[in-house]
Amino acid sequence: MSGFWHRLRNELALRSAYRNVNNLTGDDLAKEQLLAPLRQFAAAPANPSAIPVGLLQEFNASQRRIKGHKKFRYGAGGLFAAIILFPGLAWAGVLPPSVARVVQQVFNVVSLPIHIPSAATDSAKPSGQTPNQAQLTSGGSSSTPVPDATPSEPSANQLSSTTTPAESTGATEPESNTHSTLTPTQTTTKSGVSTASQPSDDGELSTSTKSPEPMSENGGTAASSTESSTTSSEGVTGSEPTPTPTGTATTDPSPTPTPTDTAAIATSESE
């Protein structure tokens, strides 16, 4: 109980002091005569003195330390961004492919074993196809200019074994058995599967299906037949072997034989 009264007395004294606080201003303190000697002592002019040399050296050393810490902090941050942040963003596909390619090239230069998936670095293009096959699939044929796009009248014994690329369908067209005129062909379906039609010995055509493969203008396809009409990728004109009635087998360089070829053959035969 005595502790309670003690605390109460202190609290009341404090409240009383607070009531007098407003009376204690800076002016009152300044006018207090008791403190005059102390005030005079505090305001006395100081002896001129230079800053200690040791303190200046410590000041400069401290500034250098702070600048070194900042360089370390920025260097570490840059290293983190280069090694962890950018590859991570490229891996997640956040960065544009061009930036991802640059990041991969930088890693290759500095011999860092970090590989960014090709999906992040490749530009958008049809998947699983080469440019040539993409053309075949889409039906475009830029390597075979066709002087006469209109198909000529087929002879009775001939059927156009090929269709223009624009007319290619999914079905394999049957071909008549014309050993001199049959042309090993390849028709490509819209799905990209090429169908090779090869004349057999007895004239019947056998078809085989194969997947699209790169073909060059001058090279023969894997399904080159033993009998073929001579065609050239440049069309009727140009240096090309003379078509023979006997149907000497020549390789067909053109991936897309054109109707004019059959027309030329028919003309030569009639002659």
Added chain:
Amino acid sequence: MTDRDVEIYRDGLDATLKLAIKGDEACFGELWRALNPRLERFLYAQGAMGDPPASDVASETWLQVVRDLPKFKGDYADFRSWLYQVARNRMIDAARAKARRPKASVDIDEMDRWASLEDLAVGVANRAQLDGIIDKIRDLPAAQSEALMLRIVADLSVEETAKAMKKTPNAIRVLVHRALANLREEIGVSGQ
């Protein structure tokens, strides 16, 4: 010196402080020359006639300030509060070190203390009266003595003193009020 002069002077020191934080050696020297005399007098009045000398504690204070200056944020008034806060802490550390390793009073120490008093008390007409006042202030409770010294010797405002002592401004006013009351009572009693 009018209040306007003081304001202009303090604005100039604000700019000096900002440059010192950025690493300007000359500006730091100017700050030292502006603040060190009062700092040493405050430390002397607090530890008057005691160990260690005020100049040693002041040197330790400035070394600590130099190390932490790049991290300081605030204006000149905040800097002064911070300076005296560091000085108080260094004084406490020195007192604890002295308590752990007490050494016998040596005449050389006494001569050092009087030498520092000679340097600091330039212009004081009555040194005996000064010593008497300082002794009586030191006899007050620690918080009251410290608040009074910071207000009179260090010339800090109530807000700056509150920041230095980590108290509220009203608490500082109460401490100074009580210190003056006790001083009047002591001098009145001793004067009788």
